[in-house]
Amino acid sequence: MATYYIGVDLGGTNIKIGCFDADINLIEKTSVPTGAEMGPEVVADRIVASARELLTESGVSLDDVAGVGIGTPGPANYADGIVIKSTNMPKFKNTPLRDLIGKNGLGRPAILENDANVACWGEFAVGAGRNVTDMIFFTLGTGIGGGVVSNGDLVRGAGGNAAELGHVIIYPGGRKCNCGQRGCVEAYGSANSTAARAVDAIRAGGESTLKAVLDKKGDLTSKDVYEHSDAGDELAREITEGTAEALALMCVNMLHTTEPAKIVFTGGMIAAGDSLLSRIKHHFKQLVWTLKEEPLEICYATLGEDTGIIGAAALAEHAGKQGKLT
Amino acid sequence: MATYYIGVDLGGTNIKIGCFDADINLIEKTSVPTGAEMGPEVVADRIVASARELLTESGVSLDDVAGVGIGTPGPANYADGIVIKSTNMPKFKNTPLRDLIGKNGLGRPAILENDANVACWGEFAVGAGRNVTDMIFFTLGTGIGGGVVSNGDLVRGAGGNAAELGHVIIYPGGRKCNCGQRGCVEAYGSANSTAARAVDAIRAGGESTLKAVLDKKGDLTSKDVYEHSDAGDELAREITEGTAEALALMCVNMLHTTEPAKIVFTGGMIAAGDSLLSRIKHHFKQLVWTLKEEPLEICYATLGEDTGIIGAAALAEHAGKQGKLT
Numbered sequence: 001m002a003t004y005y006i007g008v009d010l011g012g013t014n015i016k017i018g019c020f021d022a023d024i025n026l027i028e029k030t031s032v033p034t035g036a037e038m039g040p041e042v043v044a045d046r047i048v049a050s051a052r053e054l055l056t057e058s059g060v061s062l063d064d065v066a067g068v069g070i071g072t073p074g075p076a077n078y079a080d081g082i083v084i085k086s087t088n089m090p091k092f093k094n095t096p097l098r099d100l101i102g103k104n105g106l107g108r109p110a111i112l113e114n115d116a117n118v119a120c121w122g123e124f125a126v127g128a129g130r131n132v133t134d135m136i137f138f139t140l141g142t143g144i145g146g147g148v149v150s151n152g153d154l155v156r157g158a159g160g161n162a163a164e165l166g167h168v169i170i171y172p173g174g175r176k177c178n179c180g181q182r183g184c185v186e187a188y189g190s191a192n193s194t195a196a197r198a199v200d201a202i203r204a205g206g207e208s209t210l211k212a213v214l215d216k217k218g219d220l221t222s223k224d225v226y227e228h229s230d231a232g233d234e235l236a237r238e239i240t241e242g243t244a245e246a247l248a249l250m251c252v253n254m255l256h257t258t259e260p261a262k263i264v265f266t267g268g269m270i271a272a273g274d275s276l277l278s279r280i281k282h283h284f285k286q287l288v289w290t291l292k293e294e295p296l297e298i299c300y301a302t303l304g305e306d307t308g309i310i311g312a313a314a315l316a317e318h319a320g321k322q323g324k325l326t
Numbered sequence: 327m328a329t330y331y332i333g334v335d336l337g338g339t340n341i342k343i344g345c346f347d348a349d350i351n352l353i354e355k356t357s358v359p360t361g362a363e364m365g366p367e368v369v370a371d372r373i374v375a376s377a378r379e380l381l382t383e384s385g386v387s388l389d390d391v392a393g394v395g396i397g398t399p400g401p402a403n404y405a406d407g408i409v410i411k412s413t414n415m416p417k418f419k420n421t422p423l424r425d426l427i428g429k430n431g432l433g434r435p436a437i438l439e440n441d442a443n444v445a446c447w448g449e450f451a452v453g454a455g456r457n458v459t460d461m462i463f464f465t466l467g468t469g470i471g472g473g474v475v476s477n478g479d480l481v482r483g484a485g486g487n488a489a490e491l492g493h494v495i496i497y498p499g500g501r502k503c504n505c506g507q508r509g510c511v512e513a514y515g516s517a518n519s520t521a522a523r524a525v526d527a528i529r530a531g532g533e534s535t536l537k538a539v540l541d542k543k544g545d546l547t548s549k550d551v552y553e554h555s556d557a558g559d560e561l562a563r564e565i566t567e568g569t570a571e572a573l574a575l576m577c578v579n580m581l582h583t584t585e586p587a588k589i590v591f592t593g594g595m596i597a598a599g600d601s602l603l604s605r606i607k608h609h610f611k612q613l614v615w616t617l618k619e620e621p622l623e624i625c626y627a628t629l630g631e632d633t634g635i636i637g638a639a640a641l642a643e644h645a646g647k648q649g650k651l652t
Contacts (some may be wrong), residue, residue, distance in 0.1 A: 151482065161585050
């Protein structure tokens with residue numbers, strides 16, 4: 001009986017592949033350079049060859065693979081398994097990646113999903129959200145990625161582009177976002193915007209121990225800002241409070257939209273640890289309604305660096321159960 | 327074969343009941359006073375008796391009724407069909423209304439849902455949203471009610487309280503909302519808050535043709551504000567622009583959350599007609615990202631006064647298909 005799953009995490013630099021059992025326990029994993037410059041067919045062939053090798057190492061027969069999950073950056077037509085284009089892989093244009101890897105590659109059914117949804121699904125299925133049916137997921141990095149799980153399923157939207165949560169407007173008329181809007185949560189709550197707001201505040205004349213770092217390096221990271229905030233710098237503290245408040249506003253707004261039982265944060269900035277999470281929770285309590293007590297849990301993700309392959313395999317398992325693997 | 331549906335719209339003053347065929351075409355309808363002061367058992371008995379009469383008038387046998395849909399104001403435990411309490415029906419306390427009407431009343435399976443979700447489902451199933459899979463629904467009245475349909479199903483949330491869209495915060499630190507939060511869309515975009523903002527602006531010294539109305543009546547309605555706006559009063563125009571902008575912000579934020587194909591507005595304030603809808607669309611275009619063209623359609627509801635019974639019957643039909651009638 002086919003009860004193993006392959007999870008593929010396709011990035012611009014590396015491809016990670018994992019072989020999983022029916023309970024989405026990792027058996028073996030591997031990583032190979034993407035080689036995107038050689039074009040999508042070569043990339044797909046590389047994924048197929050690496051997956052075959054991985055199965056051999058894992059002692060799993062290809063016939064026992066029930067499905068292949070593939071996570072990829074958008075934009076894509078996920079329903080048809082086609083990558084429309086890719087910033088990091090310019091030769092990918094309307095590439096039918098799902099079928100190149102799946103039925104025409106490994107000869108097994110597959111599903112393609114955007115990487116934020118894949119990571120969200122991993123946390124939902126076997127990570128921080130494994131005991132709930134409704135969850136919101138935020139990745140705090142360069143920008144803010146999102147995922148929405150409602151009643152045990154991903155919310156994909158009318159065109160497969162739901163959960164662009166970084167572009168929910170929280171401060172109308174506020175900071176300009178790369179997307180063309182103003183006041184997006186991404187312009188306040190991401191790692192990059194946390195650093196950028198600190199740079200702006202110092203350049204506007206604010207006093208801070210960060211000034212010496214900025215003068216020396218010419219720029220700041222969110223890590224710098226959190227370190228100086230934790231060390232007692234007032235300007236850095238105000239900036240990190242602003243980050244937490246922006247994210248707490250999103251928690252309130254998501255509560256009133258899809259009513260998650262858990263909101264899960266991940267991404268580079270969660271290295272800030274308790275000084276971020278406890279402040280988000282604090283601001284959430286300040287901002288949320290008083291009509292009734294809300295049991296919403298706000299927490300960090302638990303899966304770590306293998307989230308992409310775990311989520312992809314878990315998604316293949318879920319799609320298989322729904323008869324949605326192609 | 328059981329192919330008829332009964333839709334019940336339970337309000338504090340009147341109960342509306344409709345008998346529908348399998349395609350949710352209305353056969354007959356009736357309306358009786360709620361008589362809430364006599365307690366929930368009497369109300370349930372009245373609904374059961376009225377539904378029986380209605381079936382007789384419709385020439386439909388009770389055996390041919392596949393399901394009963396009941397819309398009621400919250401808070402309720404919808405999964406178990408229990409009304410927890412009701413502002414307009416104070417004798418309702420942990421009342422198992424679904425079973426009183428359904429299996430223990432008419433002897434037919436039933437479903438209980440909050441009235442905003444029922445209206446949303448009616449528009450989705452047979453109204454403005456009948457040709458889409460993802461929709462957002464707003465009722466603009468005293469407050470703002472909401473409904474979210476994702477991938478062909480209502481989003482109910484972890485505790486059955488999703489889609490409290492009136493309490494999404496759009497202006498942090500802004501106007502106080504009855505819920506205890508500040509800056510909720512309900513405090514800007516509802517009929518009541520449109521009138522209240524006009525009153526506040528005039529009392530703060532603003533010049534307006536509305537001042538004479540306020541002096542005479544002691545208060546304003548949103549209808550007054552739209553009439554004076556349409557007649558060229560500048561203060562009234564600014565207030566109605568503010569209403570449209572608040573609602574447009576919600577459209578942007580819902581687009582990036584569940585990516586609806588349609589956003590449907592209903593409620594008393596849509597009597598304002600094109601002067602509201604065209605301004606919402608205008609502000610949406612101003613506010614939304616430029617990354618890609620968004621095919622989102624923003625429109626008014628189409629079902630009118632029978633929405634409650636239509637939605638309840640349509641929801642019973644849908645729940646029946648899913649095996650979720652009890």
